[in-house]
Structures are given as C-alpha cells and as structure tokens.
Amino acid sequence: MTLLLIVAGAAVGAPLRYLADRAVQARHDTVFPWGTLAVNVAGSALLGFLAALPVDGGLMALAGTGFCGALTTYSTFGYETVRLMEEGARFHAVANAAASIVAGLGAAYCGAALAQAFM
Known part of the structure; x- marks a missing residue:
C-alpha cells in the first residue's frame, strides 16, 4: 500500500514540477535556472511543514516521499549547475548552488516553523 501512495503522489508531483518549472523559466530571459530553484524551494518548504506535523506514515508516503520527492529535483539542479560551469557562466553556477542550498534549507x-505555529 505504501508503494501505491508514493506512486500516486509522484504522479501529481512530477507533472506539476515540469509545468511550474516551464512557467517560471518562461518569465525570465536568463541562463539562471529560476524554474528549478522555485520548485525545489517550494518542495523544501512543504516537506519541512509535513515533517514537523504529527502525520501518519501513509500521508508522509503520499505527500512527503511521493509528491515532494517528484516535485523537487536534485538531479536537474546538479545538471544545470554543471551545464552553467561548462558554458562559462561560473557566477550563475555558483549562485545557483548557493541559492539552492540556502533557500532550500531556509x-x-x-x-517547519509554520507547522509548529499551528500545533
């Protein structure tokens, strides 16, 4: 059952990631990967919120592992950062790495703080 919940969450998260990434990136005329940064930060906020709540395993499998796991993308973040370095956009590559880590953790x-305020 847990596997089905993860698959169901991922089936929603993955297309949402693609659509949100494209929508954000279309609004920016730059090589900086704003779309990937946006979905990763949003997914990090949601996962922090869920992790701080007393949710059962099924909800965490569906929303945390499935949805947030498919919404966020470490592989695309890594690929885009390396691509920026290879294209000589070193400032953008470093800024992407720093912003992704700092903004994601923040x-x-x-x-989590928001979830604690509701409890």
Missing part, C-alpha cells in the same frame, strides 16, 4: 525551516 524554506524547510520556515515550513
């Missing part, structure tokens, strides 16, 4: 912390 978003997770804020999500």
Whole structure:
C-alpha cells in the first residue's frame, strides 16, 4: 500500500514540477535556472511543514516521499549547475548552488516553523 501512495503522489508531483518549472523559466530571459530553484524551494518548504506535523506514515508516503520527492529535483539542479560551469557562466553556477542550498534549507525551516505555529 505504501508503494501505491508514493506512486500516486509522484504522479501529481512530477507533472506539476515540469509545468511550474516551464512557467517560471518562461518569465525570465536568463541562463539562471529560476524554474528549478522555485520548485525545489517550494518542495523544501512543504516537506519541512509535513515533517514537523504529527502525520501518519501513509500521508508522509503520499505527500512527503511521493509528491515532494517528484516535485523537487536534485538531479536537474546538479545538471544545470554543471551545464552553467561548462558554458562559462561560473557566477550563475555558483549562485545557483548557493541559492539552492540556502533557500532550500531556509524554506524547510520556515515550513517547519509554520507547522509548529499551528500545533
């Protein structure tokens, strides 16, 4: 049953990641991967929120592992950072790595703090 919950969450998270990434990136005329950064930060905030709540294993499998796991993308973040380095956009590559780490951790912390405020 847990596997089906993860698959169901991922079936929603993956297409949402693609659509959100494209929508954000279309609004920016730059090589910086704003779309990937946006979905990763949003997913980190949601996962931080969920992790701080007393949720059961099924909900965490569906929303945390499935949805957030498919919404966020470490592989695309890594690929885009390496691609920026290879194309000579070193500033953008370093900024992407730094912003992704700092903003992702900050978003997770804020999500957890928000969940704690509701409890």
